[in-house]
Structures are given as structure tokens and as C-alpha cells.
Amino acid sequence: MSIPIVSLILGMILLIFTILVYQGHSLFRDIHIFLNLKKNKLFLVSLSSLSLSLMLGIIGQINYIHPSILRTIRFFLIAGSWYYLSLFFIRSFQLSKKIFPLSFLSIDFLKSNKWLSKTYPFLVIIIFYIIILSFLLFFGDRIGWEGDDIEQLDGIINFSYKGKDLVYRYYWQPLTYQLNLWLNSWLNHPRLLFFIPQIIGAANISILLTAVYVFSERRLNLILCFCFLIIFPEIIFCSLYYNSTVFAMFPMSITILLLFWTKSPIKARKTWDYFRYFVIGITSTLAVFFRIDFLLSLPLLWYLMLFNDSLEHKLEQKWKVYLTYILTSFSLLAFFYVTDIFNLTKIIYITTSHHEGVNTWTIRQSLANLFSVTNLVVWIILIISLIYLTFTKIKNKDWKLVLLILCILPLFYSLPSLTSPKYLIPGIIFLPFFCASTTLKIKSKLDKYQFQSLVFGFITLSLFLQIVAIQLVPRIPFIEITADPNYIYTHDGIRVPGGYLKGYNEVKKAQINSYHRPIKFSRKMAQAIQKIDENVTVIYLDKSDSLTTEVWIWTFTTFYLELEGYQVKHYDRNNKIVLSLADKTVTMQRVNQEQYENYLDINPEKTTLIKVPYISRKDPQGLKKFFEDFYDSLDKLTPRY
Known part of the structure; x- marks a missing residue:
């Protein structure tokens, strides 16, 4: 009881202080720092919201309001307080420049050096890679997480006894098997195979981070771009344990990076375009044969290629570039067919047997897996953004919207029997770019300080969701803010709708006491x-x-x-x-x-x-x-x- 009372007292003191400063009370007239705060509405709203959130703690002790309602109210008060407080600081004090002068000096130094000004973001991404890798290695699996991983690893180390027909779905992920067969013969220790997904997963996240940053044309900072990734936890989750999705993500991430890397690093622009589409032809085809699911992402990829404004406007030149992609892809496809990497009959059989195996899976379970892709708050933001985009396209009579929808639909192929959010990864990896695109549109409509404040708020939300879940509950107010999220049980282990660190930690805990x-x-x-x-x-x-x-x-x-x-x-x-x-x-x-x-x-x-x-x-x-x-x-x- 003592903590709520202290919170109440602090809240009352803060509220009285805020009102007196806002009114310009004589107590504060001689203090220079408070002179600019008189009649400052941002200051009033931000600190008043914070003080109210402190005082409301006492209500939870007398059970006057249901705890879930109270937590929701306090969360929005604190979030609003943070938004207006950050906006106030940025406008009034330019606090970032005063508190972190060294960082500004270092950036100015980097910008003064032409070579460093171009490369320092990528040096930062290398640092990101090391941090992400350390994170994945800390939480990563070493003994098996969901069963299919052990089926595949056993097939790799005993491939000489099993062959293609007895290992787990070889033709669904043939290149993943072939790569790991080579790695196993080179490493000569099966336990080391558990580390490969974390190493590749960290590379995937780093490449996607680079791609989002390049897509934004460096108009969004790296921290914000990183937040666009971590709000989709499956990108991290599938990097914690052995699965073929994480291997397929690597070439597909390179594909996306090159697609958006429109500014040529060499003088010959045409040569750069030919090179990009030649490599895209290789990497996009490789991704499909690392895991067949990524075939579903190709229509959206083709849409983005078709309406790529970076290519020369001459139709003849565009088709030469597209032809480079087509010839490269089909040449590689023919090679895979000849070498029995591509076997359409086997792929159809695996698809049929998979659907037969999940025919008891309900639409309710599928929707639960769908909504585990991100948190409720992010879903609301995405849906509002999508509705706005759709109405804008319709208003402008942009016929490309119909084609875009048709290209996105294949990504939902597995939805009726969605046993794991991992199957949506071919589409999930494009969502950070949708977030970046939406953010750039918002940036064009706000002034500098409003946008920076909004960015701070979103970064705070992204980090907040790593610790706490905002989830639906079957009681008023139907929303709950909790550090103990509901578990969603999938065919690929446990997932959570927020408090993602707890979800990642379940993989670590399973090393001692497996759920499977x-x-x-x-x-x-x-x-x-x-x-x-x-x-x-x-x-x-x-x-x-x-x-x-x-x-x-x-x-x-x-x-x-x-x-x-x-x-x-x-x-x-x-x-x-x-x-x-x-x-x-x-x-x-x-x-x-x-x-x-x-x-x-x-x-x-x-x-x-x-x-x-x-x-x-x-x-x-x-x-x-x-x-x-x-x-x-x-x-x-x-x-x-």
C-alpha cells in the first residue's frame, strides 16, 4: 500500500507544480528556466498527464476500477505525456544537441569526410549485426525446439542412410539440405549446426535493416528502421532455431536490398541496373529452393520490379533489364531441374500431404496465428494506414492498386490452415517497407519537431512491446496491458502477442525443459x-x-x-x-x-x-x-x- 500512497503524493505535488509554473506564479518568476514555461500548453498537458497517471495508482488498491481498465488508462496517459514532453523538449530546448554534443560533433566529422559520410551507416549496421548476433546466440536453441527441426537435422547427419525420399520434405527445401550437408561435412560436428540459423538470422536482419534504410533514401534514421523490423517478432523468432525459412530469407533479403538500391555506386548506371537484376534473378530463385514458400512472394516482387521508377523510362531499355532477370532465373531453374533440385511432382505431393495433415485446423486457430504476426496496436496502425492508402489510390484513380492486391493475395495462401506465423514470412519481410513508406508520407505532412516527436513515440512503443503486451481480453475494457502475455500455441512452438522478450526466452528455457x-x-x-x-x-x-x-x-x-x-x-x-x-x-x-x-x-x-x-x-x-x-x-x- 505504501507505493501507491507515495505515487499519489508525488502525482499531487507534480500537478500543483505544473499548474503554478503554467500560471507564472510568483514563486517561480525569478527562476530563469521557468520563464518560458508560462502559458506553455505542451508543458501543461505533458506533466498533467504524467501526474494523473501517478495518482491513479491508488485507485487500484481500493478496487474501484478493474485493474485491466486502470492499466489501460495509465498507459495512454503515460504515452500521451511522453509524446507531448518530447515535442516540448525538442521545440523549446533542442535538448538532443545540448545533452549529446559529442554525437553531433562525430556525425559532423563523418559528414565532412566524403568516404566516411557514405559508409558510416553501413559501419553502424555491422555493429548492429554483432549486437543482433549476440542476442540470437543468447536466446537461441541448442537441442531442438519444435520437432521438425530435429527431423531435418537428423536427416542431414544421417543423409547417407535416408536419402532424399526419407528425410523430412527434401524437395520443399532442397538447397537448405544441400547447404547444411556441406556445412556438416566441413564442420564435422552436428552440434554446430544449431548455431547456423542464428548467424544467418543476424545477417538477414542486418540486410533488411540496410534495405529499409536505403529504401527511405536515408531520410529515416537507423534506429527507426530497426524498430520497423522488431515489431514483427517472427523475423527474430525464426532466427532462434533451425528451420529452412531463415536460410531462404538470406537470398530474399539480398533480393529486396538490390531492388531498392537504385542509386548506382558506379558511374555506369546501365551496368549497375543489369548487375542488380542479374543478381536478383539468382537470389530470388535461390530463395524459392531454400524453401518453396517463398514462391508466394514472387508476384509482389514482380510488381515492385515492373513499377521500378529507377530504371530508364525508355521501354526498350527496361525490357532489356527485365530480360536479364528472366534469363538468369530460368537458366538457374533449368539447372535445378536437371540436377533434381526441382521436382514438381514431389512438391505437389508434399503440398497435398501437408493439407491433409492440417485438415482439422480451425479458422480460429489460423486467425490466432495471423494476429501473432505483430501486436494489436501495430495491427491498428497498419490497418488504418492500409485503408488510407486504398482510398488515396481510388481517389487518384490509380489502377495499379488492383494489380497490387492481386500480387499480395498469394501471400495469404496458407491462411485457411495457418499452423504457424512462420509461413507468412515471405510477406512479413515486406511489411517494414510499408511502414517506412507510410512514415515518409507522414513526414511530408508534419513539421520537423512534430515528426521527431512522433518518431520518439513510435520507438518507445516498439521497445515497450518487447517487454509488455497489449492484448485483447474477453472482459471490459477488452484490452489488457500486461508483462505476462497469453501464449499462442502453434506447430512451431509458442508465440506471444507482445512482451516478445518473454517469448524469445521460452526458447532458452526449453533447453532445460522442452515443451515438445x-x-x-x-x-x-x-x-x-x-x-x-x-x-x-x-x-x-x-x-x-x-x-x-x-x-x-x-x-x-x-x-x-x-x-x-x-x-x-x-x-x-x-x-x-x-x-x-x-x-x-x-x-x-x-x-x-x-x-x-x-x-x-x-x-x-x-x-x-x-x-x-x-x-x-x-x-x-x-x-x-x-x-x-x-x-x-x-x-x-x-x-x-
């Missing part, structure tokens, strides 16, 4: 096997309805043993897998009823036998018996032979 039950079980099985110093034989009953015949149990366990240095000696994932480490041999084998009951009598060998209990898939308690009862029994295993 197959990963959690397989790790436990591998750890139990490791604790036994002698040979280990794991047997499970060969029955069609047996839960223990699920292939992932044995491939995942094999993967976690391989992370600890075990080498595969025999690999038949449906029947028998044999691994060894030094003099120890581990055998995991499917057996018939007789072998299951009398294994050591039939095979008199020195080994610790682990008999996985038969559990029918039809048993309503089957999952509990396997993931809880048998899981707990693994702690009690002791060598016996």
Missing part, C-alpha cells in the same frame, strides 16, 4: 542410455497398433546420441539402429513377441536390456503411459545383465 514432448522424451532416453557404461539394447514390440513403433522415437534418440559422439554402425529406422562409442554398443530394435519376452535367453550377451512397454494407440491413456509413466521410469534404469 517427443524432444523431451528422446533426450531423456538418450541420457538414460548414456548413463549406462556397458552395452545397451532397447527393444520394442512389433505390433501395428503399438505406439512405440513411431519412427521419431528412434531417429530422435539416435540424433541425441550422435550429438554426444556416438557413431551409427547400422541404420534401418523401421527395424534396427546400432550405434557405438569406444567399446560401448547401443542397439535399438523392433522384435516379435517371443524375442520380446525371452530376449536374453535367445541372445545371451552382456548387455543392459531396456524393454519399452507395449502401448496401444487406441488406449485413451496411451500418451500418458508413454510420455509420463515410461518417461519417469527412465530415471530408475540401472545396469543389469
